[in-house]
Amino acid sequence: MGQISFMSLIELHNITKIYRVGSQKVVALKNLSLVFERGDFAVLAGPSGSGKTTALNMIGGLDRPTSGQVLVNDLDLGKANLKRLADFRLHNIGFIFQSYNLIPVLTAAENAEFTLMLQKTPRHQRRERVLSLFADLGISGLEDRLPKDLSGGQQQRVAIARAIAANPRVILADEPTANLDSNTAEDLLSLMRQLNNSHGTTFVFSSHDDKVIRRAKRIIRLEDGLMVSDNSQNL
């Protein structure tokens, strides 16, 4: 643990995160040290409040630790200014949130193209990519619908298309199956594994659901902000 490997993509060194709420202090992560390698398919497992979301936010550069160091692809996130962080996220990380976070006034295709647009990919290339992703994800024909006219599972697929459109090195998914029925959740896990296998995309996701947790190649358990185990399994 904490060892630097030449394959390492994400390194958390002694991360502590303390939230201050008024005069109260909440210690969300305590001395967390973790290394993720390229191609990892890892779950942060633990009950509500154990620090999963906080850990994902640190890795994605959405929030900074109170102390400790986060390195992703050799960038020290603690030393990067906000513009550099935004640029880092845009070019390296795909985010999948529990609540999908689709933009309500944009169509499914426009939502999925969003990252590519920020990256200034030409329009016809964006369209082509989105059409092929929608086909892969089984949502062809829904390109022009607004999020409100899609089911939960369909919205989640659009959110996945958005997350993977630009082929990010890392996909961070915070409880991606929490709002899905068990069949759709199964499909999503299979799709994530397929991307992991075919593109070598690194996945770090969180869950408190045993059915989801056991589909990960690596299971990192958190309790009260402490890592209590880190086990790899052959699937």
Ligand SMILES: Nc1ncnc2c1ncn2[C@@H]1O[C@H](COP(=O)(O)OP(=O)(O)O)[C@@H](O)[C@H]1O
């Ligand atoms: N923005 C915040 N302000 C204050 N406390 C927070 C904030 N976010 C999370 N916490 C607290 O930090 C701890 C870890 O939360 P979180 O990372 O959201 O856990 P999980 O995702 O495993 O449910 C919890 O005690 C939670 O209440």
Ligand SMILES: [Mg+2]
């Ligand atoms: Mg959470």
